[in-house]
Structures are given as structure tokens and as C-alpha cells.
Ligand SMILES: Cc1ncc(C[n+]2csc(CCOP(=O)(O)OP(=O)(O)O)c2C)c(N)n1
Ligand code: SF4
């Protein structure tokens with residue numbers, strides 16, 4: 001039986017929170033701290049699924065570990081909570097076995113970009129058809145606030161008490177230079193634009209990437225004396241600049257500096273399964289039976 | 299709602315109105331809804347919920363324009379707004 005979310009603009013007769021249709025309510029309330037931004041990013045994903053009108057039986061969500069890694073387990077989709085950094089290889093296997101499904105990876109900066117970094121770049125290079133949403137809170141939150149590959153230079157963390165001295169990754173640049181066909185960045189405050197980008201990313205054939213800068217109140221904000229998550233939301237409001245089509249090389253995030261947001265990449269390139277079929281067809285001709293339908297979308 | 303000019307069909311338009319629901323026990327008092335409501339409908343209440351947070355309360359519920367911003371920004375799925383239908387008039391977009 002097909003099921004769909006219908007968020008927003010529900011009539012008054014429906015006395016339940018619209019998100020209850022897509023959340024595993026037996027697991028709510030969730031573990032996230034007061035003023036953490038992760039919950040807001042989950043609503044953005046639900047809004048995108050709603051707007052796309054997808055059959056939710058054909059949507060899989062995968063997370064690695066960490067606070068953001070809890071997302072898959074809270075959603076009433078085919079959910080996979082995988083090991084540290086391995087949500088993308090798991091997603092790749094799932095995509096190859098079931099090319100008819102929409103595959104969404106939802107995880108944190110530490111998980112996707114440190115231990116999972118090699119999977120990230122190679123799956124982007126192969127242009128496998130999936131959407132990766134990365135909640136960037138600039139820190140390994142769940143384990144106590146250690147430095148992450150995204151921690152801005154001079155920001156404090158549990159393992160950089162005098163300020164981080166390393167250069168952080170610029171995630172849209174990493175995704176774009178690895179081969180992603182769709183790359184966007186928003187903050188948790190840009191909720192409607194974020195939902196729209198997630199929608200475009202899911203609809204896009206190939207590897208799409210959406211970075212969401214979101215507040216971690218308990219570790220990042222506290223260790224840097226930045227106040228609460230609400231103060232970070234106000235900071236995003238005052239310091240975000242929308243620049244669609246900006247060169248990913250020019251959108252580094254420095255400590256408490258301007259945050260350039262927008263859609264940076266939206267190009268067309270054959271996705272992995274299409275390349276697999278074309279490559280085999282070239283060698284084996286008519287003896288080769290294309291896999292998963294013409295373009296892998298079945 | 300303020301208009302920058304009076305619309306010609308003002309008598310036929312109505313301001314959208316929402317019915318606000320607050321799930322106080324689920325709220326963690328972050329204040330996102332209070333801060334970003336464009337109509338200042340909400341304030342954090344003095345009361346505590348059983349987790350020890352101050353949930354919001356609607357001080358001007360009649361001003362709610364059903365924009366859903368409180369609902370979609372709330373990280374705890376603790377507030378939502380339902381559309382109230384009124385007979386005869388078209389909702390202003
Ligand atoms: C193999 C392995 N090594 C280390 C850990 C410990 N660990 C749990 S969460 C985490 C960091 C997650 O950081 P991030 O992905 O940024 O998520 P956040 O908590 O910030 O949302 C680590 C290293 C683990 N679970 N498994
Ligand atoms: S530790 Fe940080 S990221 Fe984790 S739930 Fe708390 S505020 Fe959110």
C-alpha cells in the first residue's frame with residue numbers, strides 16, 4: 001500500500017502534529033538537546049518528501065553514528081542506522097540492489113567527512129544516484145565535542161581547548177570537485193529554502209549533496225561561549241549571504257564569519273548505473289542485458 | 299496584516315487564520331517559535347513542563363496568520379498550526 005506524507009495546511013479536523021505521520025512516535029521525544037538544530041533539519045526533509053509526493057515505501061534513509069546519526073531511526077521509512085562513516089557504502093549497495101528506490105543519506109560532518117570521507121568522495125566521483133544531507137555543526141557532538149574535519153580554525157573544541165589550528169574542509173568544494181551534480185548549502189534557519197534544495201536534490205539523477213549548518217548548543221556553542229542554539233540561529237540570520245552559483249572555492253566558512261549559502265552546482269552527468277550499462281553495452285553489444293532499466297530509475 | 303496599499307478587493311479577501319496547538323510536554327523551551335513568529339503571537343510561559351522547560355503560550359492567538367513558521371522551525375515537533383476555513387471569502391495569498 002502506498003503511503004504519503006501530507007504536511008502543512010492540514011485542516012482543523014486533524015488534531016495531530018503533521019510530522020507524526022512520518023516519525024516513529026514510539027521513539028519521540030528524541031534525544032536532541034534543547035536548542036539543537038537537528039530536529040528542524042528533519043522537518044525540512046519531511047517537507048521535501050511531502051512536496052515531491054513520493055511513495056514512502058520507495059524511500060530509504062540511512063545514517064551513520066552521532067547525534068545526527070539518530071535521524072534515520074526516528075523516521076518511518078526504510079531506515080538504516082549504520083556504523084561510523086559507512087552510511088554511504090551501505091547506501092550504494094542498496095541503490096545497486098534496488099535502483100527503483102530513492103536513497104537518502106542523513107548524517108553528521110564528523111561521520112560523513114572524517115572516517116566516511118573516502119566513501120563520500122568516491123561515491124560522488126561515481127555519480128551514484130543518491131542524496132547526501134550533511135548536518136554540519138562543526139564538531140563531533142555526541143562523543144563530547146572533539147575537533148572535526150569541519151571545525152573552523154581558532155574554534156574551541158574538547159580537543160582544541162586553545163582553538164583549532166587546522167584548516168577545515170569546505171564541504172561544497174569537496175563535493176563539487178569529487179563530482180557531485182547538485183551541491184547546496186543552507187543553515188537550519190533557512191528552512192523553506194533548505195526544504196526546496198532537498199527536494200531538488202532528491203529529484204536530481206546522480207550524486208546530490210546538501211550541507212546544513214546547524215546549531216549544536218551543548219558542545220559547539222558552549223565550548224565557544226556563543227550562547228544557545230537560538231543565539232546561533234540569530235547569528236545565521238545576521239551573517240548568511242545567499243549567493244546562488246557562487247564558486248565553491250570561495251565559500252570557506254571561517255570561525256563566526258559570514259556564511260555563504262545557496263545552490264552552487266546543478267549540472268547533468270550520467271549516473272553510475274547508466275555508465276555501467278553503457279560501458280558493458282560498448283564491449284558486449286546486444287549480448288548484454290542492461291541492468292535496472294535504461295537509466296537506472298527502473 | 300498591513301498592506302502597502304489597500305487592495306481593490308479588500309472586502310472579498312480575508313487574512314488567513316490558524317488554530318495553534320502546543321504540545322507542552324514535548325517542548326524543550328528553545329524559543330525558536332517565539333523569536334521567529336512574524337506576528338509575535340507567542341511568548342515563553344512562566345509555567346514549567348515536567349521536563350523543567352518553559353513551553354510557549356499564545357498571547358495573541360487571534361493574530362496567527364497560519365504561516366507555519368513556528369511549526370517548521372520547532373526542533374521538537376511540539377507546536378503546529380491548523381488552517382481555519384471561513385465561509386465566503388478567498389484567503390489572501
Ligand atoms: C567505529 C567508531 N568509532 C568511533 C565512534 C564514536 N563516535 C560516536 S559519534 C562520533 C562523532 C560523530 O560526529 P558527527 O558525525 O559530526 O555527528 P554529531 O554528533 O556532531 O551530529 C564518534 C566519533 C563510533 N561510534 N564508532
Ligand atoms: S550534543 Fe549538540 S548536536 Fe548533539 S543533540 Fe546536543 S546540541 Fe544537538
Ligand code: SF4
Nearest residue numbers: 335362363365366368
Ligand atoms: S503559524 Fe505563524 S503566525 Fe501563527 S503562531 Fe506560528 S509563526 Fe506565528
Ligand code: SF4
Nearest residue numbers: 325326328329331372
Ligand atoms: S520551538 Fe518548539 S521546542 Fe522550541 S520553544 Fe517553541 S514549541 Fe518549544
Ligand SMILES: [Mg+2]
Nearest residue numbers: 108109110139
Ligand atoms: Mg557534527
